[in-house]
Amino acid sequence: MSRLESSILDARALPAGLAARMYALYAVHYEACDPQRFASDLAGKDHVIVLEEAGVLRGFSTLAHFRFLSAQGPVQVIFSGDTLIDPGAWGEQGLSRSFARLAGALQARGPQLPLYWLLISKGHRTYRYLSVFARRFFPHPEGDDPQLAALASQLAAARFGAAYDAGRGVIAHAESQGHLRAELAAVPARIATRADGAFFLRRNPGYRQGHELVCLTELRPDNLRAVVRQAFIEGQARGLG
Numbered sequence: 001m002s003r004l005e006s007s008i009l010d011a012r013a014l015p016a017g018l019a020a021r022m023y024a025l026y027a028v029h030y031e032a033c034d035p036q037r038f039a040s041d042l043a044g045k046d047h048v049i050v051l052e053e054a055g056v057l058r059g060f061s062t063l064a065h066f067r068f069l070s071a072q073g074p075v076q077v078i079f080s081g082d083t084l085i086d087p088g089a090w091g092e093q094g095l096s097r098s099f100a101r102l103a104g105a106l107q108a109r110g111p112q113l114p115l116y117w118l119l120i121s122k123g124h125r126t127y128r129y130l131s132v133f134a135r136r137f138f139p140h141p142e143g144d145d146p147q148l149a150a151l152a153s154q155l156a157a158a159r160f161g162a163a164y165d166a167g168r169g170v171i172a173h174a175e176s177q178g179h180l181r182a183e184l185a186a187v188p189a190r191i192a193t194r195a196d197g198a199f200f201l202r203r204n205p206g207y208r209q210g211h212e213l214v215c216l217t218e219l220r221p222d223n224l225r226a227v228v229r230q231a232f233i234e235g236q237a238r239g240l241g
Contacts, residue, residue: 004053005051005053006049006095007098010046011045011048011062018050022038022042022060022082025057025058025086026178028086029084030179030181031181033178042081044081045081046063046064047065047102048062051092058086058088059084060084060095061095062083063080063099063102064079066079068158070154072151076113076114077116077117077155079119082178087184093227096129097231100229100231100232101235101240102235102240103115103219104234104237105239106235107219108235108237114218114220115219115220116155116216116218116219118156118214118216120214121204122178122210122211122212123180123184123207124196124200124201128191128196131196133224134219134223135224136218137216138152139203139213141195151216152214153169153214156169169203170204170211171214179210180208182208187200200213
């Protein structure tokens with residue numbers, strides 16, 4: 001049994017002091033982490049998932065949920081903002097299962113619209129987790145899905161404007177909006193030679209400077225791996241209660 005507890009919270013009604021604890025944890029792992037930018041980013045989110053151990057914050061993810069009129073038609077989107085898990089808690093799946101449960105509950109509220117997960121990856125671990133989470137996603141080492149690629153580009157352009165480099169598929173701000181500290185950003189040789197690790201490095205060579213690879217996958221049961229599929233289905237059936 002996991003020693004960590006995961007909770008889904010309303011971003012507009014966080015417990016006193018939690019936002020400050022989140023920023024303090026973020027600053028341990030990231031450089032160029034301006035507190036005002038962090039607060040502004042959090043203010044634009046709808047949900048926060050927190051991972052705690054005996055009351056100590058070990059990880060979190062901030063999420064926005066919105067509808068978007070794409071060139072292919074209306075869709076709903078979950079966008080992952082600031083996200084991290086303390087290295088001591090790597091391998092824990094509580095945060096992932098809570099995310100899947102939240103996604104299922106949101107999908108059930110608007111089942112007529114497909115639900116996509118938009119995330120921007122500053123490091124190889126986030127990108128590599130896509131293959132653990134989903135079967136079909138963009139960008140993919142074995143070739144890009146044109147429909148996902150087109151939607152990802154539309155979403156990134158709408159959300160990030162001039163910072164989105166469509167040719168490279170990355171968000172590249174003039175100044176870093178936060179990047180992993182060197183010891184966490186390093187890609188071990190055993191990962192760099194794997195197909196997914198090498199692919200991330202090719203697609204986002206500026207990740208050390210805070211460039212973020214735009215990633216997208218559709219959230220539906222037949223596209224989810226077993227590690228999160230059941231939590232998604234439970235969210236669809238039961239909501240967040």
